Amino acid sequence: MRAGRSSQGSDAAAHPADVFAQLGLMVFALLAFCAPLASASGLGLIFLAALFSPEARQSFRRDPLLRWSLVLCAYLAVEAAWATIRFPETWAVQLRFLGQWSLCLGFPVLAWGLRGRPERVGWVLLAAFAGLVFGTALHLRGADLWAFRVGQQTGFQMRAGCAGLVWATALLGLLLYAGPALRAVWGTPRLWPRLLFFGGGLYLAVYTLVASQSRISWIALALAVAAGVVYRVRDSWGREDGAKRPYVLVLALVLVGAGIALNTDRIGERVAADRVVVAKILSGDTADLPLSSFKYRYYVQRFGLEKWWESPWFGWGPGSTAYLIKLADRKELVNETDNGRMMGQLHNTYLEILMQGGLVGLGLFLTWAAIFAKPLLRPEYRDRLPEPLGLFVLGGCSILAIWGFAAYGMIVENWPYWRCYWLLLAGIAHTFVVYPPVVRAGALHT
Numbered sequence: 001m002r003a004g005r006s007s008q009g010s011d012a013a014a015h016p017a018d019v020f021a022q023l024g025l026m027v028f029a030l031l032a033f034c035a036p037l038a039s040a041s042g043l044g045l046i047f048l049a050a051l052f053s054p055e056a057r058q059s060f061r062r063d064p065l066l067r068w069s070l071v072l073c074a075y076l077a078v079e080a081a082w083a084t085i086r087f088p089e090t091w092a093v094q095l096r097f098l099g100q101w102s103l104c105l106g107f108p109v110l111a112w113g114l115r116g117r118p119e120r121v122g123w124v125l126l127a128a129f130a131g132l133v134f135g136t137a138l139h140l141r142g143a144d145l146w147a148f149r150v151g152q153q154t155g156f157q158m159r160a161g162c163a164g165l166v167w168a169t170a171l172l173g174l175l176l177y178a179g180p181a182l183r184a185v186w187g188t189p190r191l192w193p194r195l196l197f198f199g200g201g202l203y204l205a206v207y208t209l210v211a212s213q214s215r216i217s218w219i220a221l222a223l224a225v226a227a228g229v230v231y232r233v234r235d236s237w238g239r240e241d242g243a244k245r246p247y248v249l250v251l252a253l254v255l256v257g258a259g260i261a262l263n264t265d266r267i268g269e270r271v272a273a274d275r276v277v278v279a280k281i282l283s284g285d286t287a288d289l290p291l292s293s294f295k296y297r298y299y300v301q302r303f304g305l306e307k308w309w310e311s312p313w314f315g316w317g318p319g320s321t322a323y324l325i326k327l328a329d330r331k332e333l334v335n336e337t338d339n340g341r342m343m344g345q346l347h348n349t350y351l352e353i354l355m356q357g358g359l360v361g362l363g364l365f366l367t368w369a370a371i372f373a374k375p376l377l378r379p380e381y382r383d384r385l386p387e388p389l390g391l392f393v394l395g396g397c398s399i400l401a402i403w404g405f406a407a408y409g410m411i412v413e414n415w416p417y418w419r420c421y422w423l424l425l426a427g428i429a430h431t432f433v434v435y436p437p438v439v440r441a442g443a444l445h446t
Helices: 016-031 040-049 056-063 064-086 090-103 108-114 118-137 142-147 160-184 191-212 214-236 247-261 264-282 295-308 321-328 349-379 381-385 387-405 415-434
Strands: none
Touching: 016 040, 016 118, 016 214, 016 415, 040 056, 040 142, 056 108, 064 108, 090 321, 090 415, 108 118, 108 295, 108 387, 108 415, 118 191, 118 387, 118 415, 160 191, 160 214, 160 387, 160 415, 191 214, 214 349, 214 381, 214 387, 264 381, 295 321, 321 415, 349 381, 349 387, 349 415, 381 387, 387 415
16 A cells, blocks of 8 residues: 655654644643643644744635634624623623634644644654543542443543544544454554554453443434445455455444443433433423433523524524523523533533524634635545545534534533544544645555
8 A cells, every 4th residue: 555645755854833833733732631721831832833833824714614613703793792792691601612623723823833744643643542441540430440330320420422423533543443443454463553553452442332321322422333334345346355344333332332231221211211302392291301311402402592593693692591591590491310400501512502502603603614625525626635534524513513513612511522522533634625635545654
């Protein structure tokens, strides 16, 4: 297999700003999922390096996505200002959410630091996974891990929903890279360390994903894996070597299914409660729903639609959701499973955007999302990359898009980890749009 080279050439004569950017990338990736607040130091290095790089400024000027990001930020700033005038006591929250949205739209800076080089992306992903494993290991009980025993829903160092998202994406990456990485060293002494790495990584990823009890993450991963299986079956049709047949991907579904089966009692309780709630909602009997997470999602999302209808065009401002829920002071919006606290989010990213920004804000967001996603869906985007990397980018973005139907990453509890997850995923996806490799690479590390 051929090793791909980026159009930017060798790192040998790198600009000092590029050296600082690479250092910042590694620090950011390594700390992203074990010390997310400290990872801001790496992020700061990347942004600082971009300020002093003439190439970075040229890259940003020719990036249409960045221009739309500025338009979206300007709209959110106007929305935040208007919401502050209407609800003066929310000024700090409006400012915080405006800052969070602005930071999330800054991933082209990470794309510049990666320069469209698969080998850089490989090291960044490896560092991020190492940090994720370390952060999770600090909160694991060894006896439960070895017995594959799941107790209460947990995300270990993260909230359970966010942990489900991160580990589902990590599991997808391990599955996609396991086959090519093992075939490359088959029959050599290097095979055993890689078998240990992927075997241990897959076991831990399946365990933590099951422990998160994040059903939307399971669904998202299953759909992404199914799409990967279809792609590989179609791509290997008629081949005799079987190199791309989806044995490992199919094994993943078996492993996740086995993990769920070993913990059917605990998981069955949550699924059974939700089934009763769904049946009552479909029958129109919503007055006294039984205790379930789905019950609170139903009530709070119905509230979100009601508030959006009161201000359909421009919404209520980027930081207004929790304030409006508190102001309503409705009994059904008190989460009895969370120490009797009021709900603080709508558990749906797209509904949050609709309620906060109105139809105008949602339209701007969807336009921005289309500009971001359109290059990723072109065949030449995937064809220029090592196959595992191309499928990982598309699969990771798909998992996040599906996860957004049942969760929201901007809340205080999710934000530190979700921010790191999004910046890494979006930066990796976008770097190959701005800096497309010249030829298809057969392996990730060159």
